[in-house]
Amino acid sequence: MLAELAHLTSLDEGSPQSFKVRAYENAIHGIEGYPGNVAGLDQKELVAIKGVGGSIATRIREYIDTGTVAKLDELRIKYPAPLVELLKIPGLGPKTLKTLRAELNIQNLDDLKSAIEREALRDLPGLGKTTEEKIAKSIERLGMHGKDRRTPIAEALPLAEGLAAELETVPGVAAVTWCGSLRRFAETIGDVDLVVSSVAADEVMKAVVGHPMAKEVVGSGGTKTSVLTHAGMQVDVRVVTANQYGAALVYFTGSKSHNVALRQRAIDRGWLLNEYGLFDGEDLIASTTEESVYRALDLPFIPPPLRENSGEIEAAADGRLPDLVTLDRIKGDLHFHSDRSGDGRSTLEEMVAAAAARGYEYLAITEHGEDLAINGSSREEMRAHQRRIGSVQEAHPAMRLLYGCELNIGADGNLDYDRDFRLEYDWCVASVHSHFDLSADQQTQRLLKAMADPAVNAIGHLTGRYIGRRPGIEINLDAVLEGLSISGVALEVNGALDRLDASSDVIRRAVAAGVKLVISTDSHHTSDLKRMAYGVSHAQRGWAAAGDVANTMPQVDFIDFVSSRR
């Protein structure tokens, strides 16, 4: 509601920088940083949220109580959807759109196209032939990459990793880092930003322009090149000197809103912060490393996944940043398949060896239960598997293997096998794999019933979503978190890049509610173990401290934790 208000108000005010628009955007960030359920707050409690004043608080209550907001309805009538759609065209902003509507009565895409055909745009004040052609070209490729097109992180990250590795081999290059929403580990990525430290910018520009993944060069200058990939993703590469690298990383990692707040902090001290450094007049205060920039602003280093201006700067300033979970504190993996599961692709021995190579202290083997057609295992198969796990255990004495199962949560909340058989497992993850379209009430009951089962230790991939492909199930989150909190069942943070389920905002709510987390890879092949790093970054985005994550416990404590559930 607030995002739409901001969007329509930018049209109404004829400026995306209008203070009213920014106030709405600030309120969005404040609310994102609120760890509880905003719908339950009254006017006074709402105003206490940073960025929310009397007017916005009233509109939030109005929205929750009535489902509509009069101000928003007014704006929707004044600016109908077909008109607002035109803002998605790259290069066309609110000012130009206002002119087009006032001068040429353009109301939708067809109006705009025909105005371009009769070359009517070029005679308008402030526009010209070039702008007309630019807008025409933008419309042509609108379907592929409009302003709001976003790519799932599962597609963007491999592209960035590959390109960064190649650019590191270009002569003169000292370092390459992908920045932007990708470094912040957002679920979807607008474009890939690479910041390169190099003494030979032209070499880097040449390498990018001539790269086979570049289908089209959007723009290329001395230090900045933008290209479109064949998949329609924009990649921006920016070259800076080694001395500017830290300030550039801060600047290009964002978020925009985090940067604004940092610059405000600089202004408060009479300084200037930009992508080249932190300055006191002509004097450079900090620029080489990110740490030095933050330190000069009296802040500890803020990990990129937190940089959304949703409370991290205030927390950092007060020394209240959580002791975030990190990869080196992970002691085991608790959602793990071998080719015993129909969709598994590596053998048990290979999978266990891969886990041992990572130095894990414990590992739960969680093959699919019998209810999952094709992929599941019968009781007899499970018993044989248990024996095989026992013999593999002998080869890895330092790592405790848990005989486990990924139970399937049926439509009614029922689980595989029977209670006694389930209780023989050392560790069970229970997950939804079907019936995605039940009502929120039904899904909630289903989950609550599953977590009430004494064999269940964790709820796997909470919503079953695939980012950009399939929405997750609808649930009553408050009820689910309460259920987890009461039962002591852990919430899984699934590290598969196309899942990242539960979402980071749910993780943040869960942490605030005292729910225990487990970060798992849901590995089906030895190459999947690297997902642990993704799960950790994603959990950081949800403000998860090491103490919130059960699989940071050393082996002894973890075994205690598991048996307390049994």
Add this chain to the structure above:
DNA sequence: GCCGTTTTCGGCCCGACTGTTTTCAGTCG
């Protein structure tokens, strides 16, 4: 529309790039 270790009124981040202009406006990140 929000906010206050100078403030309840008067501020509100910064720069690159492009195009349309002779000093600036719009868009973008």
